[in-house]
Amino acid sequence: xPFVRSSAIRRAEYDEATSTLSIWFVESGGPYxxxxxPKAVYLGLLIAGSVGTYFNDTIRDRYSSNR
Numbered sequence: 076x077p078f079v080r081s082s083a084i085r086r087a088e089y090d091e092a093t094s095t096l097s098i099w100f101v102e103s104g105g106p107y108x109x110x111x112x113p114k115a116v117y118l119g120l121l122i123a124g125s126v127g128t129y130f131n132d133t134i135r136d137r138y139s140s141n142r
Contacts, residue, residue, distance in 0.1 A: 081126035089117040096120075096134070109138040 078086045085099040089112070096112040099105035116133060123129035 077121060079121065079126045083127035084130060087117065087120055089114065096138075098130070098134075105142070107140055107142050109134055109140045112138050 077088065081101075083101055085101050085105075087099070088097045088106075089095070090097070091114060094111050094113065096109040096117050097106040098109065100107070112134065119133065120126060120129055
């Protein structure tokens with residue numbers, strides 16, 4: 076379970092078999108599951124200079140999700 080350096084996101088996990096990205100937020104907990112996320116997007120999140128900005132620009136409102 077990779078923890079990330081972010082004031083907004085605590086950790087992120089990726090299930091390659093289902094292309095599901097699970098994210099735990101600092102404020103609201105989680106997990107929030109994002110579906111049909113390419114692995115490259117997950118890897119980009121892990122190495123982003125700003126994890127929160129990457130999430131907002133690349134993941135939020137672009138993939139269907141469920142809590």
